[in-house]
Amino acid sequence: MNKHVKMGKPETSDLSRRSFLVGSAATGLVLGYAGVTGIDQSFAAAPANFDPSIWYSISRDGVVTVTCGKADMGQHIASTMAQIVCEELGANWKDMRVQLASNDPKFNDPVLGAQITGGSWSTLMNFDAMSRAGAAGRIALTEAAAAAMGVPASELTVRDSMISHPKKKPMTFAEIVRSGKATKSFTPDELKAIKLKTPDQYTMIGVAVPQLDIPPKTRGAAKYGIDVMLPGMVYGAVVTPPVRYGATVKSVDDSTAKKVPGFIKTVTLDDKTATTTGWVVAVANTYQNARKAAEALKITYDGGPNAKLSSQSLLDEAKRLQALDDSGQFFVKEGDPKAALTSAAKVLEAEYTTNINIHCPMEPMNAAAEFKGDILHVYSGNQFPTRSGAIAAGAAGIDPKHVVLHQMWLGGGFGRRLDADMMVPAVQAAKAVGKPVKVIYSRENDMTMDFSRPLTYQKVKAGLDGDGKLIALSHDVVSAWPTARWGIPDFLTPSVDKKGPLDSFTVNGADFFYTVPNHYVRAIKSEMAQNATPSGQLRSVAPGWTFWAVESMIDELAHAAGKDPAQFRIGLLDGKGENAGGAQRLRNTLLAAMGLAGYGTKQLAKGEGMGVACVSSQERKTASWTACVAHVAVASSGEVTVKKLTVATDVGTQVNPDGIKAQVSGAALWGLSLALYEKATLKDGGIEQTNFDSYTPLRMSQMPEVEVAVIANGEHATGVGEPAVTVIAPAIGNAVFNAVGARVRSLPITAEAVKAEMKT
Structure with a gap:
């Protein structure tokens, strides 16, 4: 393992x-x-x-x-x-x-x-x-x-x-x-x-x-990055290219922008950190004037090598890479699944996909930069100051020890503010005009230039013996590698086949706590996706897609074995070998969620179903044991309505019970949003969705009942902000199957996809 x-x-x-x-x-x-x-x-x-x-x-x-x-x-x-x-x-x-x-x-x-x-x-x-x-x-x-x-x-x-x-x-x-x-x-x-x-x-x-x-x-005293005001400060508005990454600026005509009152300068970014490509900043005395100047700029681009790529291009490339025997590196390599599958009584094979997802926190990206002598001061809310300070320094062409980051309160992050792209235009604009500059992204800037959750393609093959026992599972995961993009070796993991480091943050969760004697997990990096859609860590990271595949396949195997999916899981959580301890805690959370939801005891109406899933997110060594029972109703059109989510989580030691329940509830709703509603697409190298009219997270009118059970047993405290995200989609997918017999293997679960798979 x-x-x-x-x-x-x-x-x-x-x-x-x-x-x-x-x-x-x-x-x-x-x-x-x-x-x-x-x-x-x-x-x-x-x-x-x-x-x-x-x-x-x-x-x-x-x-x-x-x-x-x-x-x-x-x-x-x-x-x-x-x-x-x-x-x-x-x-x-x-x-x-x-x-x-x-x-x-x-x-x-x-x-x-x-x-x-x-x-x-x-x-x-x-x-x-x-x-x-x-x-x-x-x-x-x-x-x-x-x-x-x-x-x-x-x-x-x-x-x-x-x-x-x-x-x-x-x-x-x-x-x-x-x-x-x-x-x-x-x-x-x-x-x-x-x-x-x-x-x-x-x-x-x-x-x-x-x-x-x-x-x-509540009284407005807490200062966010967007609130920063500095003496003599001016504003920058960014103009981003139509291609997500790889475009370059050929020419800028700012003759019309110069007519905007308060216009100061146009700055074409020269970003040696390679965080951005093809960006231009219009600087003016107010944010409104900076926006007007930016809109007046006439910019021509070289679209670069990714200008013709699409979501379909990325998916096709992922399938090609998965089919190669020598692709990727092994994250888990135990036993011999290939040999075991040849003698299996039943073999199931399935493909699972997830689409590009955007963070879109309510406070859009922003940063203010000011040079005081040899010291660069940057004011922003950021999740990774160690790396971001170095990027700001690289953008300025100075030693990182001369950068001071002033941490502000964050109006949402969810992994988006692990990156520092918002600092680059602020720093270079401040250096160019000799004044403090605050840059605020528009919602369109934020969405189209997000370091998104990557599109993923997973292929799972598993086998049951004559008694319906799971004896082998092989799992390939193809995606961009967000952590590898950071260029920090310590955040990568040695592969078990000694082929070099891999990005375990793209496969965590695939090393589950079920006992399977023959188990392979292969992590495969798509260079095409890595270049065209530089990806980041979105709330729940890899378990948001790996558990979608794992927990969906476990359900499929349970039905193939003629067993109740929850009882099938309980049987696999026997705690043998390296699964000792963790498997038992996970089984307890599953039992708690089942009991609270009335799983297996309630009479459900036609078109309704309950589905289960249980996960060890975020990682094996930093797990919060979490289970969900989803109760759904499926209309004849295929439209899915989630009636209730019942989530149980083992947090060891709870510090603030109210805070934990709020985080778990929020994570569950985030998982629901990803499961049913959120999808971004790449076309001609650019993200098509630019605002909340085309990228559609969960709305308040779509809120189900959410019940949370917190298990606090005095063990070491665990985290709660993300694990519940990862359990929701598979629980809903499994509930949909139990309701109408439709097995959907791609996120988000759309009415069209459900209708196409419904049993008539």
């Missing part, structure tokens, strides 16, 4: 690169990891003048400000980090505040070694480090209070920002900070040795406290 070796064990934080410091400064008590010497502290997000200050500070009035190294795009991860710190610190929730980190290397993730928000990793990978940060602060405060009171520290209790002794006057955090005596350092070994609370001791973890970012957002 292939493992994503670069991740390490999620429950183990790498503290060896840092020492933990606690000390008093003029403005209060500050706590953090001593990191790499980087950008001058005057540019950092740390609130205190203790150098360095990383995860949180306590001011002289007792306010605890947590610095979140993760992008907060509405998932409230900043509040989650604060809640973890608050638990071990012993603070009162009313004293907690949050702020977002800069791109200073000291804020790098303790496990990944980079600042990145994705994969539903944030809570999973930072729970331990933030807990130890809180505990270290509590110890330092307690020792200072003990010295002041003249009592042993073991006799003190800490709760609600107060340190108490049965016979002494209690001291507040504020009083201890003002005393200046709370100072202590911890070596990495000492940090690791701190005994953290056990779940039965929690008073904050597992409590639905109010999210700290909601009040400033």
